[in-house]
Amino acid sequence: MKNRVSRSSSSPASLLLSMAAPRSLVVDTGRLLTRDEEMNLGLTPGAEDSPTGKRYKEGKFPLSRWEFAAALGVFVVFSVGLFSIYLTMPAAEYGKLKLPRSLSDLRILKDNIGTYAKVYPAKFILGYCSTYIFMQTFMIPGTIFMSLLAGALFGVLKGLILVVFNATAGASSCFFLSKLIGRPLVSWLWPEKLRFFQAEIAKRRDKLLNYMLFLRITPTLPNLFINLASPIVDIPFHIFFSATLVGLIPAAYITVKAGLALGELKSVKDLYDLKTLSVLFLIGFISILPTILKRKKIYE
Structure with missing residues (x-):
């Protein structure tokens, strides 16, 4: 399921909270994350569709x-x-x-x-x-x-x-x-x-x-x-x-x-x-x- 954030996330405080929160804490209440919001959360858009369950940021070397x-x-x-x-x-x-x-x-x-x-x-x-x-x-x-x-x-x-x-x-x-x-x-x-x-x-x-x-x-x-x-x-x-x-x-x-x-x-x-x-x-x-x-x- 794609990640969602609450409608109140349009306020500066809630948007800041969503940016700082780990992926598992993002609330599923109504709106799909935008591309910019996913990038701010450290995700690459469409991560759930990846064959390996996640994607890696463009330009970032993937190996640990x-x-x-x-x-x-x-x-x-x-x-x-x-x-x-x-x-x-x-x-x-x-x-x-x-x-x-x-x-x-x-x-x-x-x-x-x-x-x-x-x-x-x-x-x-x-x-x-x-x-x-x-x-x-x-x-x-x-x-x-x-x-x-x-x-x-x-x-x-x-x-x-x-x-x-x-x-x-x-x-x-x-x-x-x-x-x-x-x-x-x-x-x-x-x-x-x-x-x-x-x-x-x-x-x-x-x-x-x-x-x-x-x-x-x-x-x-x-x-x-x-x-x-x-x-x-x-x-x-x-x-x-x-x-x-x-x-x-x-x-x-x-x-x-x-x-x-x-x-x-x-x-x-x-x-x-x-x-x-x-x-x-x-x-x-x-x-x-x-x-x-x-x-x-x-x-x-």
Whole structure:
């Protein structure tokens, strides 16, 4: 129920009292709070409609000190582990390492570390996996370049296995990080999208795996949002994991295969043309077909 204040709140004294009173003490006697009054009470308008039961003030960082400290602690642990792996590499390779931000960066990186990957395959794969999972966990852009690199260095089959493993592990790590501190952050960044996602999940509880497969296969929702929002809307981890492991295969195959012709690729956007998107949506439709057929039988 929306908060209300008494008609007498129009007087300066009562308005001051309502501004100072906690949310639970506002009297429900007749008038909806205005936007200004809600802001004065420390609320964001429409808080009750939020998927998490409250909203956060615009412009205010949503994490508490404890949540921020927890996130920073996890980041430091991951960073120390990644840096330790980095130190195991020969000093001559240090200057050749750089996270690619463009296709030209990726081509240079491939040329620089191609020999190292062949001479020290175990060390390279350890470093590659750690970097990929780190980027996926902390939502660092650029994993698509890492997927292209896997195809360029290892071919389609090995590259596909490597990418699907890392993408699933990184998404799972992001899932648990969001379970720890993600609720206020996602509610702050994407309140409308989170509300939509929660409503869709609630309607599809009986066939949740099919729906999650559809989301993973198709670009309906960004994978970053799915990773962060899934624990908040109570998607069980085993369903999240299974849908991620299987659902990422088609897109990973397209990206890894494109890595074989890295020199001919002009733009990352070329990976997902109309034909490719049509195929992904067709596969995604097949994944939710059992749900559609079940609903049709119910209504017949």
